[in-house]
Amino acid sequence: VGHLFCFREAGLTNGTPVETSSPASTSSLLNRLQLDDDLEADIRDPYAEAAETRDLFVTVDDPKKHVSTMETYITYRVSTKTSRVEFDLPEYCVRRRYQDFDWLRIKLEDSQPTHLIPPLPEKFVMKGVVDRFSEDFVETRMKALDKFLKRVADHPVLSFNPHLNTFLTTKDLNKRQGLALLSKVGESVKHVAGGYKLRARPAEFGAMGEYLDTFNQKLGTIDRIAQRILKEQSEYLTELREYGTVYSSWAGSEDELRRPLEGVGGCVTTCCGALEDLGDGMSQDILPVLREYVLYIESMKSVLRKRDQSQAEYEGRLEAAVLRKQEDRTPMPLEVEKCQDKVECFNADLKADWERWQSNKRHDFKQLLTGMADKNINHYEKCQAAWESLITLLQDKQTEDKTSETN
Amino acid sequence: SQSANVMSPRELSLRFLPMLCGVTAQMLEEGSTLLRRMEICVAEAEKRNGKNTVNMQETFTVYLVETRPMDAVAEGRNQAPDSLWRRYSEFELLRNYLLVTYPYIVVPPLPEKRAEFVWHKLSADNMDPDFVERRRVGLENFLLRVASHPVLSNDKILHHFLIEEHGWKEVVYETGFQAKADSRLRALSATFRVRNPDKRFMEMKHYSDELQSHTSQLLRARARVADRLYGVYKVHGNYGRVFSEWSAMEKEMGDGLQSAGHHMDAYAASIDDILEEEEHYADQLKEYLFYAEALRAVCRKHELTQFEFEMASQELVSKKQQHEELSTGIVRTFSFKGMTNKLFGQEAPEQREARLKLLEDLIAEGEEDVQEKTVEEHVERAWVDMHRFKEQKDKDLREALINYAVMQISMCKKGIQMWSNAKECFLKM
Numbered sequence: 150v151g152h153l154f155c156f157r158e159a160g161l162t163n164g165t166p167v168e169t170s171s172p173a174s175t176s177s178l179l180n181r182l183q184l185d186d187d188l189e190a191d192i193r194d195p196y197a198e199a200a201e202t203r204d205l206f207v208t209v210d211d212p213k214k215h216v217s218t219m220e221t222y223i224t225y226r227v228s229t230k231t232s233r234v235e236f237d238l239p240e241y242c243v244r245r246r247y248q249d250f251d252w253l254r255i256k257l258e259d260s261q262p263t264h265l266i267p268p269l270p271e272k273f274v275m276k277g278v279v280d281r282f283s284e285d286f287v288e289t290r291m292k293a294l295d296k297f298l299k300r301v302a303d304h305p306v307l308s309f310n311p312h313l314n315t316f317l318t319t320k321d322l323n324k325r326q327g328l329a330l331l332s333k334v335g336e337s338v339k340h341v342a343g344g345y346k347l348r349a350r351p352a353e354f355g356a357m358g359e360y361l362d363t364f365n366q367k368l369g370t371i372d373r374i375a376q377r378i379l380k381e382q383s384e385y386l387t388e389l390r391e392y393g394t395v396y397s398s399w400a401g402s403e404d405e406l407r408r409p410l411e412g413v414g415g416c417v418t419t420c421c422g423a424l425e426d427l428g429d430g431m432s433q434d435i436l437p438v439l440r441e442y443v444l445y446i447e448s449m450k451s452v453l454r455k456r457d458q459s460q461a462e463y464e465g466r467l468e469a470a471v472l473r474k475q476e477d478r479t480p481m482p483l484e485v486e487k488c489q490d491k492v493e494c495f496n497a498d499l500k501a502d503w504e505r506w507q508s509n510k511r512h513d514f515k516q517l518l519t520g521m522a523d524k525n526i527n528h529y530e531k532c533q534a535a536w537e538s539l540i541t542l543l544q545d546k547q548t549e550d551k552t553s554e555t556n
Numbered sequence: 557s558q559s560a561n562v563m564s565p566r567e568l569s570l571r572f573l574p575m576l577c578g579v580t581a582q583m584l585e586e587g588s589t590l591l592r593r594m595e596i597c598v599a600e601a602e603k604r605n606g607k608n609t610v611n612m613q614e615t616f617t618v619y620l621v622e623t624r625p626m627d628a629v630a631e632g633r634n635q636a637p638d639s640l641w642r643r644y645s646e647f648e649l650l651r652n653y654l655l656v657t658y659p660y661i662v663v664p665p666l667p668e669k670r671a672e673f674v675w676h677k678l679s680a681d682n683m684d685p686d687f688v689e690r691r692r693v694g695l696e697n698f699l700l701r702v703a704s705h706p707v708l709s710n711d712k713i714l715h716h717f718l719i720e721e722h723g724w725k726e727v728v729y730e731t732g733f734q735a736k737a738d739s740r741l742r743a744l745s746a747t748f749r750v751r752n753p754d755k756r757f758m759e760m761k762h763y764s765d766e767l768q769s770h771t772s773q774l775l776r777a778r779a780r781v782a783d784r785l786y787g788v789y790k791v792h793g794n795y796g797r798v799f800s801e802w803s804a805m806e807k808e809m810g811d812g813l814q815s816a817g818h819h820m821d822a823y824a825a826s827i828d829d830i831l832e833e834e835e836h837y838a839d840q841l842k843e844y845l846f847y848a849e850a851l852r853a854v855c856r857k858h859e860l861t862q863f864e865f866e867m868a869s870q871e872l873v874s875k876k877q878q879h880e881e882l883s884t885g886i887v888r889t890f891s892f893k894g895m896t897n898k899l900f901g902q903e904a905p906e907q908r909e910a911r912l913k914l915l916e917d918l919i920a921e922g923e924e925d926v927q928e929k930t931v932e933e934h935v936e937r938a939w940v941d942m943h944r945f946k947e948q949k950d951k952d953l954r955e956a957l958i959n960y961a962v963m964q965i966s967m968c969k970k971g972i973q974m975w976s977n978a979k980e981c982f983l984k985m
Contacts, residue, residue, distance in 0.1 A: 360805060367802045374794045381791055385784035392777040399770035402763065405950040409957045416961065511809055515985045518816070522979035526972050533968035536961045543958055 206230040207302045207317065209295035212287045213244075222246050223282070225291055227298070229317045235309065241318050247272070249322050250294055256312035257301070263459075263498040264307060265452050265506055267300035268444035269293070270437075289437045296441070300509070306498075350457060351496070357503060358453055365446050372439045379428055386424050393417035409543055416535045423531040430524045438517050442510070449506060456495050463488040590709035595624045596718065598696035599639070601688045617688055618643055619695055623718050640721035644669075647695055649728055650717050654708060655850075656733045659857040660938035661708060662945040664701035665846030667694025673775040673838065675783040675831075686832075690839060697843070707941070743856055746863035753862050754935055760942055761855035768848035771841050778838060782831050793824030812985035819978040826974065830967050837963065840956040844949060851945065854938050858931075865931045872922035879915040882908065 211226035229241040257266045270293035301307045396414030400407045470485045600620040608614045622637040654663050702708045799817030803810040
């Protein structure tokens with residue numbers, strides 16, 4: 150139980166950094182530099198240390214479509230690099246589909262009930278509404294699966310889970326699927342049977358629950374605002390496009406003014422392009438992460454519930470044992486002590502995971518919001534550059550005209 | 557009511573002088589326009605109460621027109637300017653007088669009578685302080701343009717307008733300019749029936765239509781864009797509120813979130829000033845929208861003079877023909893007189909003499925009327941002014957576009973600043 154408290158890493162993604170949007174711009178370069186500076190100064194996230202001690206690297210990429218007589222589906226390449234003894238080889242490369250990730254998650258939940266398992270992107274998508282094979286959808290899903298796997302691989306306990314090993318190494322996962330479905334049913338029955346009446350939930354877990362509820366609310370609000378902004382920007386874009394064309398059509402009836410008018414029309418068009426990019430960036434990179442956190446909150450809440458159950462079970466048995474003890478003076482049965490251990494273990498695991506989750510959340514949102522700021526800055530930079538080059542062009546022409554006049 | 561602008565009206569007019577007026581040192585050198593001798597500005601606006609033409613109480617705005625001799629300014633004598641109050645309707649009267657008196661000049665336009673092309677936030681109310689302020693600037697611009705015009709600046713009525721507060725209206729009416737105004741119907745008829753208008757003028761008229769169409773399209777589109785942009789910025793203000801609420805439940809993240817929220821609020825608020833400044837650009841476009849109308853008026857005047865010349869020429873030809881017929885007895889064309897003469901015999905010699913005399917008088921009159929000179933004069937003078945107008949327009953609009961680009965750059969810089977500030981706060985989370 151003790152080892153859980155040693156790992157204070159921020160659960161940062163290993164492998165390639167998440168931000169891939171603007172490789173060459175000054176601002177993203179500065180952003181990376183600043184981020185590193187910040188992390189070195191941050192005692193809670195010994196990023197540098199953790200990176201050096203990390204011995205398991207996983208990546209999800211390369212989506213491919215498979216067409217068979219029964220169905221069409223996408224698989225992803227899952228690559229592993231490791232120096233751990235639990236793995237026979239230092240490198241692995243397998244193909245997995247969403248179903249396989251789902252299997253892994255269920256196995257992890259079952260085998261590590263006291264731990265918070267990171268969420269998967271949504272399983273079901275309405276066939277008519279969302280195109281499951283569109284580039285954007287696949288890209289977004291893949292990023293979420295990558296994040297999921299990295300979070301598991303970074304977890305000090307979960308990363309050693311044999312099911313993870315199987316997932317990362319076995320060529321053909323299909324044989325295991327059947328077993329997974331059966332075991333899932335079994336577990337859920339067991340969980341429902343236990344009573345929920347708690348004597349006294351420790352305050353810290355109550356606070357966690359409240360925090361999650363409020364945080365959920367805030368996330369919902371932020372998601373709504375982000376969507377509203379997207380909508381407003383889209384309407385602005387429509388008008389802006391029209392606006393640009395008016396300049397171009399006016400240029401047609403002018404001679405001296407043709408160049409300046411076309412120039413302004415051109416700048417407006419450039420700004421339209423930049424705005425479109427901003428909108429795409431927001432819907433691909435920002436909104437999915439917000440939604441993923443909502444799922445994360447739900448996972449966390451379900452773990453809290455399980456903890457409550459385990460405590461309720463212990464309290465129930467304890468009560469029964471105490472009554473019996475009063476009657477026939479038998480010593481405290483072993484199973485009650487086992488139950489108590491179980492609860493204490495659960496509490497400790499949960500606390501550690503909570504801290505990790507909070508730390509991850511802080512890092513993730515810092516990255517998310519910084520990314521959002523960067524996208525906006527980048528958008529304005531593009532627009533500014535366009536207008537500045539127009540002024541240079543027009544002013545050069547002006548001096549050109551003046552010199553030709555005086556000559 | 558004192559305007560709440562940071563800049564004084566004088567500073568404002570000096571700032572916009574090159575932009576709005578196109579009056580440069582170079583122009584002041586060429587020709588001795590009024591502006592060279594006299595400094596003019598519309599310094600203030602005030603509300604007044606009074607009775608209107610139907611004897612009902614009304615509130616209206618008056619504008620203070622200040623003038624100062626240029627040599628006093630040059631010598632640094634801090635002389636107090638002469639001033640008088642004028643209403644918008646008096647400016648309109650002045651302009652109407654100039655339009656009728658100088659039909660070959662593209663007369664500078666007044667600022668709009670009512671607020672048009674408004675986007676949702678702007679008030680369409682004539683009493684709105686922002687509207688009044690922009691109108692004040694527009695009226696000043698009008699006076700500066702007129703006073704720097706090589707022809708218009710010499711007009712006595714203009715001088716009176718600037719110097720004589722009372723009795724000016726009577727002086728204007730006394731010129732009888734209203735009687736000289738062309739009837740709309742006649743002008744319209746000329747447009748349709750003129751046979752040989754000057755091609756250049758027809759092209760110019762076509763151009764004026766294009767200019768009017770494009771500037772009004774642009775103004776409409778710009779207003780819609782402004783409306784949408786306003787919405788985008790303001791929604792960001794919601795981030796401010798939610799970050800603030802969220803920060804209350806966080807420990808390490810709290811401060812960063814809270815300050816970032818403030819920056820989001822600032823970002824949302826920044827759009828107000830940005831769009832306020834853009835209104836100046838819209839005003840510059842509007843000026844040329846109205847200028848297009850003035851240009852078309854000059855072209856129409858040409859059509860009218862040409863038409864009248866054609867009509868008069870036709871009349872003269874017909875009279876000469878009648879004279880010839882009557883004097884020679886040879887009927888070239890069919891006429892009822894000719895027919896009746898044949899049928900009922902010719903008229904008596906005295907009557908014939910009388911008619912011949914009448915025709916001769918009419919022909920003499922007609923020959924005076926048919927002075928191609930009128931048409932040519934108008935064409936010459938108008939062509940000069942249209943050329944001057946074109947150069948002014950090209951210069952002004954080019955500068956307006958450059959200034960628009962400058963405004964856009966400023967907006968981008970502000971946006972970068974705000975988001976960078978927010979980003980710094982996020983990094984501290």
